[in-house]
Amino acid sequence: MGGSGLPETRSICPYCGVGCGVLLRPDGQGGLDVRGDPDHPANFGRLCSKGSALGETVGLEHRLLAPQVDGRQVDWDTALRLVAERFSDTIARHGPDSVAFYVSGQLLTEDYYVANKLMKGFIGSANIDTNSRLCMASSVAGHKRAFGTDTVPGTYEDIDEADLVVLVGSNLAWCHPVLYQRLLAARKARGTRIVVIDPRRTASCDGADMHLALQPGSDVALFNALLARINGAGAVDQDFIAHTQGLEPALEAAWADDPSVTGLSDSEIAAFCDLWMATERVVTIYSQGVNQSTSGTDKVNAILNCHLATGRIGKPGRGPLSVTGQPNAMGGREVGGLANMLACHLDLENPDHRGAVRDFWNAPHVPHASGLKAVDLFRAVGDGRIKALWIIHTNPAVSMPEADAVRDAIAGCDFTVVSDITAQTDTARLADVILPASAWGEKDGTVTNTDRTISRQRRILPVPGQARPDWDILAEVGRRMGYLRAFDYDTPAGIFREYAALSGIAGQFGRDFDISGLGDLSDSAYDALEPQRWPVTSKRKGGRFFADGGFFHADGRGRIVPVTWCPPVARTEPRFPFRFNTGRIRDQWHTMTRTALSPRLSAHLAEPFLELHPADAARLKIGGADLVHVESPTGRAILRARITDAVQPGQVFAPMHWTGETAPSGRIDALIAAMTDPVSGQPESKASVVTVSRF
Ligand code: SF4
Numbered sequence: 001m002g003g004s005g006l007p008e009t010r011s012i013c014p015y016c017g018v019g020c021g022v023l024l025r026p027d028g029q030g031g032l033d034v035r036g037d038p039d040h041p042a043n044f045g046r047l048c049s050k051g052s053a054l055g056e057t058v059g060l061e062h063r064l065l066a067p068q069v070d071g072r073q074v075d076w077d078t079a080l081r082l083v084a085e086r087f088s089d090t091i092a093r094h095g096p097d098s099v100a101f102y103v104s105g106q107l108l109t110e111d112y113y114v115a116n117k118l119m120k121g122f123i124g125s126a127n128i129d130t131n132s133r134l135c136m137a138s139s140v141a142g143h144k145r146a147f148g149t150d151t152v153p154g155t156y157e158d159i160d161e162a163d164l165v166v167l168v169g170s171n172l173a174w175c176h177p178v179l180y181q182r183l184l185a186a187r188k189a190r191g192t193r194i195v196v197i198d199p200r201r202t203a204s205c206d207g208a209d210m211h212l213a214l215q216p217g218s219d220v221a222l223f224n225a226l227l228a229r230i231n232g233a234g235a236v237d238q239d240f241i242a243h244t245q246g247l248e249p250a251l252e253a254a255w256a257d258d259p260s261v262t263g264l265s266d267s268e269i270a271a272f273c274d275l276w277m278a279t280e281r282v283v284t285i286y287s288q289g290v291n292q293s294t295s296g297t298d299k300v301n302a303i304l305n306c307h308l309a310t311g312r313i314g315k316p317g318r319g320p321l322s323v324t325g326q327p328n329a330m331g332g333r334e335v336g337g338l339a340n341m342l343a344c345h346l347d348l349e350n351p352d353h354r355g356a357v358r359d360f361w362n363a364p365h366v367p368h369a370s371g372l373k374a375v376d377l378f379r380a381v382g383d384g385r386i387k388a389l390w391i392i393h394t395n396p397a398v399s400m401p402e403a404d405a406v407r408d409a410i411a412g413c414d415f416t417v418v419s420d421i422t423a424q425t426d427t428a429r430l431a432d433v434i435l436p437a438s439a440w441g442e443k444d445g446t447v448t449n450t451d452r453t454i455s456r457q458r459r460i461l462p463v464p465g466q467a468r469p470d471w472d473i474l475a476e477v478g479r480r481m482g483y484l485r486a487f488d489y490d491t492p493a494g495i496f497r498e499y500a501a502l503s504g505i506a507g508q509f510g511r512d513f514d515i516s517g518l519g520d521l522s523d524s525a526y527d528a529l530e531p532q533r534w535p536v537t538s539k540r541k542g543g544r545f546f547a548d549g550g551f552f553h554a555d556g557r558g559r560i561v562p563v564t565w566c567p568p569v570a571r572t573e574p575r576f577p578f579r580f581n582t583g584r585i586r587d588q589w590h591t592m593t594r595t596a597l598s599p600r601l602s603a604h605l606a607e608p609f610l611e612l613h614p615a616d617a618a619r620l621k622i623g624g625a626d627l628v629h630v631e632s633p634t635g636r637a638i639l640r641a642r643i644t645d646a647v648q649p650g651q652v653f654a655p656m657h658w659t660g661e662t663a664p665s666g667r668i669d670a671l672i673a674a675m676t677d678p679v680s681g682q683p684e685s686k687a688s689v690v691t692v693s694r695f
Pocket of ligand 1: 015016019043046047048
C-alpha cells in the first residue's frame, strides 16, 4: 500500500536496461505516483531522475488515439485490412525478402515474440531488425564468439562484491544511474576501486580512482596490452585456461599491437594493468563506447579475453558485464529480434535448430540465412529492394546514422506502417499508415534486464482511445494474412507460455536460454510472477555461467579470440579535422518522445550542444554559448558551444536526443556516417569526422 492507502502496482521502469522495479499508484489527476520497488533485485528501491519522473510523462497530450491512413482517421478494420493486403500483395509479387520490420527494445517480450514469429516463421524472411542493433549488437557477437551463445555470465550482485570495477566506454553515472548508485554503495562498504576508460571526462569520473582518456577506438590495444602483461607476469589461470582455446594466437596478436596508439603514457598503462592483475575480484562494465564502433566486436572480445585468461568470470565479484541502453534489449535478443538470430538463442544457420523451430511453430518455412541488419535494411529501403516496411516504437529518421538519407528512404518507400504512441515523430510523419499502440502503463507483459532478470510490466492505466497492445496488432495482421491458428492469441500470458515451451527445445539442444520451468504458468501465476533470473528449469534457477567452464561451443570450450587494433574507419582530414563523439545526457532518453514531457527533466540541459576543447575554441574564435555550425560528409547541424576540457583537443561531443520535432538544427545523427562493425553490423557512433565553425 502507498501513503494514500490505495494499492500500488508493481511494474518496471521503461527507460534503460537496468530494469528497475517501480511501485505505481494513480495520483487522481491523470498521472502516477512512482517510487522504487524495495523488493526488486535490480534497484532495491532506488530510482534515478528519469524513473522518478515517470508519473509526469503519462498524459494524453500528444497521444495517437485512432489509426490513420494518409493522415485521415480510420477504423481499425480499415487500417489492418490495408496493412495485411499490402504486405501480402508485396510478398506475392516480389517475394518475402521485399518486406521488413524495424522494431525496438521498447517492445515487451511477448510483442517481440509475435513480431519475430510472423516475419521468420510465416512471412519467411529474416528481415526483422531492431534498434538494439545500434545499442549492443557487438556485445552479442562478442559473446557468441567467446562463449558459443549470447550469454551474460554474471549478475548485478557482482558489482556489490567486486574490489575493482572498470567502466569502459560507459558513462554509468548518467546512462545507468542506479547501477552507478550500487557501485558507489559498494565503494563505501568495501572500498571498491573504480577505473574509467573513456576519451571524454564524464560524470562517472567524479568518483573514480583513475581515468584513462584513451584515443577513440583504441580499446583493443589497451586490453591487448593487459593480456600480454597478464601472460608476462605468469598470471594466466592454468586450470581455467584448460576450459578454453585460443590463448596462444590471441597473445601473438596482443604482442603485435602497439599500446602507444592509445595515447596513454607507459606509466598510465602500467598502473592500470598492475591494479587489474593485483585484484582478484574485477568486474568490467562496458557499454556504447565499446559497442558503437567499427571494431566493436573486437573490443568486446579484447575485454572478454582478459577475464577468460585469468578465470575472472562467473564467480562472485568477477566478470564482464555489458550494460544495455533499452529496457528490453535483452528480451529482444532472447526472442531472436535481431536479423541474424533465431528465437531462444537458437541459430538461424543451424538446420537442426531451424527445423525444430519450424516444427514447433508449425510454420511453412524458416529462412536459412540472416536478414538485413539495420544499416543495410534502410539502404534496401532506399534503393527499392524493400517495398513494404513496418516500423514499431522507434524513430529511425532521427536515430539512425545518416539520418537524412534514412528519412528520405522511408519517405520514398512504397508502403510504410508505423506503430507508436504518438504521430508526432519525424518517422511517423512519413508513414502511410499509423497505428495507435498502448503505452507503458497501459500494457502487460515481461521484460529482461541486463543481468537476465525477467520482470513483469503491469497495466495500471486505462487504454485511451482506440490504442491496442503491440502483440494484439501484430497477431491480428498475422491472422488477416491467413495464419489463423498460429496467431490465435488472447493474452500475453498465452504468448509467454508458448515462448517458454519453445525455450525448452533450446534447452534440449544444450543452449543457455531455457525458461521451460515457466511454461505452464496459469494466467494468475503469470500475473503474480516475481522477478527472476534465467535460466528457469526443473534443474536450475538463475545463477552465474562459466565459473567451471561449460561453454556453449560444440566442444564445450570457450574461445580466447585473437584481435588486433584497427583505427576507426572514418579518418580525419583537413576538411573534417575533428573526431565526433556522441552520447546521452542524464535526464533525456532516446529521441525524447517521453522524457521531454517532464518539465523538470527538460530543465537539466535544455538545448542541443557541442562540447569543444578551450584550445580549439580559441583557435576558431568560438566563445562559450556561441552557436556553432557542425558539418560532416553526410549532414549538418547547428548547436550551442560548451567549451570544456572534458573533451580532448581535436575531439568534440554532442548528445543524440534532439529531433526534427524538438530542435530541427540539432539532429546530430544526420552527421554520422553509416560505417559498421564487419562482424556485428553495429554502426559507429563515437568516431565520425566533422568540421566546426562559428555560426
Ligand atoms: Fe529507469 Fe534506468 Fe533510471 Fe532504473 S536506472 S530508474 S531503469 S532509467
